Amino acid sequence: MDSQPKQKRVSPLTLVLIIIIVLLAAAAVVLAVGKLGGDEEPETEQLGNASTPLIGYEEGVTVVDDPDALQNAVNEAYAQAAKNGVPVEYQNNANSTDGKAFDCYIANPVESEYDIYIQIFADVELTDQLYLSKLIQPGNAKREIQLERKLAAGNHLVYVVYTQVEDDHATVRDQAIVTMDFVVTK
16 A cells, blocks of 8 residues: 555635635735825826826725626626727828828727727826717728927827717716827828
C-alpha cells in the first residue's frame, strides 16, 4: 500500500471565487485608505459641464451563498457589456486648409441600433466645444464639417464624443470618447 496522502484538487469555480474575493478585498482596502485621507470634497466625474458624484462600494456585504448565482451574474455582466457601448467608426485624420472646414470621416456604423450626435472638443475637460452635429442615423457618416471657430495651422488633438440617444431623441443612452488628429495646412 502507498503511504502518501492523496492530494485534493481545487475546482476552477473555487479558484475564480477566491480571485474575485481577493479583488473585492483589495478594492475595499483602497477605498478605506482613501476615506482616511481627511475631509476632502467627494470626487466627481466631469463630462462637459455636468458633475456626477462617483458611487462608492457598499460596506458590510458578504459573498453570495450560491456559487452558481455568482457565475450567472458574471455571465450576465459579460453579456450586457457586449450589448452595451457605442460602436464608433472614424478615420483618425481630418484635414483643412483654412482651419474651419475639415474633410473627415466620422460615422454611425450600420450595426448601431441608435441615432447619435457628435461633439468635438479642443480640450480633454470637454469644455472648449468646436463642433456639435445634429442626429446621425445608423449607416450614415459626416465627411465634411465646419467648426464653430478657426484652428491655427498645425496638428490638433481633438476629443470626439459619440452620444447615442433613445428613440425619443432626447434621452441619452450611452457615450464614447475617441481622439482624432485635426491637421490644418497652409
